[in-house]
Amino acid sequence: MKMKRSGRLVDMTHYLLSHPHEVVSLSFFSERYESAKSSISEDLVIVKQNFESQGVGWLKTIAGASGGVIYVPFVQKAQAAAFLKDLEEQLASGNRLLPGGYLYMTDILGQPAFIRSIGQLIASIYAGDSIDTIITVETKGIPLAYAVASQLNTPVVIARKSSKVTEGSTVSINYVSGSTKRIQSMVLPRRSLTPGARVLIIDDFMKAGGTIRGMKNLIQEFDAVVAGAAVLVETKEEDKLVDDYVSLLKLSISEGEQLSIENGSYFNYYKEVNWHENDLY
Structure with a gap:
């Protein structure tokens, strides 16, 4: 018209x-x-x-x-820093520390504006990469995965703890949880990934990194490629089971059960963009 x-x-x-x-x-x-x-x-x-x-x-x-x-x-650095500061203050307020060293984030993950902004921040890190698919594990990582996918225009696949008849045949692996040291199962429909696909891992919270490592192993079962991994919050553990990942915020707990939140590794991976040369492509 x-x-x-x-x-x-x-x-x-x-x-x-x-x-x-x-x-x-x-x-x-x-x-x-x-x-x-x-x-x-x-x-x-x-x-x-x-x-x-x-x-x-x-x-x-x-x-x-x-x-x-x-x-x-793409989110500019000053905007990213301002949002992370706001998010840090949100998570540091109130009684959010849960037994086992976990952090209550359900209210944050339930706010569309916050989820959208988190998706924009993570997508900015991978703006110049060729991402074919995003993977997460049920359940709290799902809204984050879709927020990132909406910015990168990619499909999402969800690894589950058990198979569902509506998903057809599946690939299943066992992995050791880094925090509980227990053996867990993770399954994904065979139609989810294709050989050679570049897959980005998204999760909401990481302690030792056992779940992230499990998803990496699952991706390899499909002969796909791990293009990266990003989490909203990680704990300040000395030893991680994975490396080379992006975290927006980092959580630490003092002996007196005092909660402290600071920037994660996000800005270590952030790339400034030359807007006129479009040098990410």
């Missing part, structure tokens, strides 16, 4: 925000708004500048006959 520029800019912005990491051709927008490609190109320049100034990501231009753009969500 024919639109004025103001209308095109609003609709175009909404469409791109809803379709991250997807090539959108100039022809698509031209037909959608019944406008010349030259006008669409000028509109995209305005959208690109607005995305960059607002810190919501950038547009990668695709050259060639087909032409088009890709919207890549």
Whole structure:
């Protein structure tokens, strides 16, 4: 339908925000708004500048006959630091420490705004990577996994403790929980992953890292590739069963059961982006 520029800019912005990491051709927008490609190109320049100034990501231009753009969500460092500070204060307030050294986070994980922002932060770390699938283990990691997936435009698979008849044949492994030292089971439908797929692991909480290691072993059973791992909160353990992972926050408990939360390894993996060169692609 024919639109004025103001209308095109609003609709175009909404469409791109809803379709991250997807090539959108100039022809698509031209037909959608019944406008010349030259006008669409000028509109995209305005959208690109607005995305960059607002810190919501950038547009990668695709050259060639087909032409088009890709919207890549990305959180700038100052915004990430401010959000993590807010999240740290939220988790440090009240009586959140649970028996066994766990942290009560159900209220945080139930807030869509927080979940969306956490997904944006984690997705920013992997903005330049080719992620095919996101995996998590039931249950509290599920909202985080979908929040990240919505920003990377990837499917989610969920490892469960037992198989379900509705999922068909499954692959099952046993792993040792790093915190309880008990043997646990983890299953995933055979149709979940394909050989060579690059898989990102997401979880909400990590103590020693046994669950993360279990998911890594499960991914390898499919001949897929572990592209990375990210958790919302990790405990400040001396020994971990995994390495090379991203954590947003780190939890420590003093002898007097005093809770302390600080930044995790997030900024060790954060990459500054040259907005004009789009150097992550």
